[in-house]
Amino acid sequence: MYTEREIIIELPREYKKLQEFLNSQGLQVPLNMDYAYGFYHGSEIIACGALVGDMLQGIAVRPDYHQEGMAAKVVSQLMKKAIELGRENLYIITKPTEICSFISLGFKEVAIAQPFAALLEWGQEKIKDFRDNLKKIAQGKPQEAACIVMNANPFTLGHLHLIEVAAQSSPWLYVLVVEEEKSLFPFKVRLDLIKKGTSGINNLTIVPGGKYVVSSLTFPSYFTREEDLAKAHASLDLEIFIQHIAPSLKIKTRYVGQEPYCPVTSVYNQVMADLLPKNGLIMEEIPRLMVNNKIISASTVRQLIREDKFSELKDFLPESTYQYLMSSAAQSIIKRIKTSEGRH
Known part of the structure; x- marks a missing residue:
């Protein structure tokens, strides 16, 4: 009993x-x-x-x-x-071998990343709503478009360089912005800075990432072994991209920046390089932009803020991001950055 x-x-x-x-x-x-x-x-x-x-x-x-x-x-x-x-609406991340147990309770499959994880949802089909919204966004836009997924915490000249390279090489470019509120710069601020920093690029659409782009739904950390964590995360997130996002936006190529610092992002790029070609998609990895022999990165910008080296920020940021950081609106974020130690 x-x-x-x-x-x-x-x-x-x-x-x-x-x-x-x-x-x-x-x-x-x-x-x-x-x-x-x-x-x-x-x-x-x-x-x-x-x-x-x-x-x-x-x-x-x-x-x-x-x-x-x-x-x-x-x-x-x-x-x-x-x-x-x-x-x-409810979601569950489980092992692929356990899917049937949850299907019988009314859950529906969103994506499977063998052998690591499966994402299931219950209630209204939110993944269908997400796909339908992407299809509306893509109406009237060219086939074989390109895509970048970015957090932009904050938006730097490195992000801008990646977008410019991809836009110049593509009939249309979609930038999917990570919407999860786990960054020092809030989503609305990050989205606004990307829009302002790319206002001169005409073949570009900026799209909020929602629940299905690098979010808690696609990070199965609570059941995987530590050594498999990054690969499981990447695999599930990329399966959602392959199955739902790329077809809806008519995407052929995904652009990424080289990752010299973050081990998790490096593993993510490695998994992407393996999975995308197997599914008829192209991955283009672009070298990082450098200034004064330093790689431009958002983490470097945040470190300069922690060290009160605001005079050096102009070398790393578009004018719109720099002006925002100099404004009173950014003061609460700057305080958070100075008291934080995390990478994001």
Whole structure:
């Protein structure tokens, strides 16, 4: 026999038990959990799961209970709680071998990145809405377009150089801007700086990335081993690009900048170089722009801000980005940069 109840994650002993159980199943504890639920044999967790925003995460079942439908029971409880909270669309990242368990509960496949991860959604088909919106954007625009995905935290002369090279070589260029709010520069600011910095380029459309471009949905960090993390992230994100984004925008070529600093982005580019040609797409890797023997990068710009070297920023930034950083509107962001240590 077993019992079931909410796991009170605010209680240290409850959180520790959840952490120990997930670790024993090769999983990490999800960050920013709103709600967790568990099935118990005595005082020991035998199955659990968590709700994080609109995502179901940390779903695990002890091996000797796999035949008792525990995963479905956990997911059903999390879905019930999500509906109570008014969340009409839910997402789950699972292993490809586990897809059937969730399809039977009404989830639909968005993308599969073998052997790492599959992204599923429940509720309205948001991926269909996303595709339809991209198709509307692409109406009347040329075939064999090009694409760049960028965060631009903030928008630099390096970003501008990449866009100019791609635009000069393409009938039309789409810049998909990462919308996830995990950067020091908010999305609306990043989007505005890209638009202002590229105002003179005529064959260009700037598109918010939404949930399906380098977002939490495409980062299966909570169930992969550390050494596979970057590859799993890249594979799932690129499968969504290949299956949904490229066909909708009539994209033939994806441009990227060389990545000398960030290991995760470097792995991402390596996976892209493997996957895109296999699916009839082209990847073009462009050398980074340099000034005074320094590679121009957003991380370098943020470091100059931390060190109060504002006089050096002009060498790295379009005039519109520089003027923004000199304005009162940027002061709160500058304060955040000075107290942060992360790469983004």
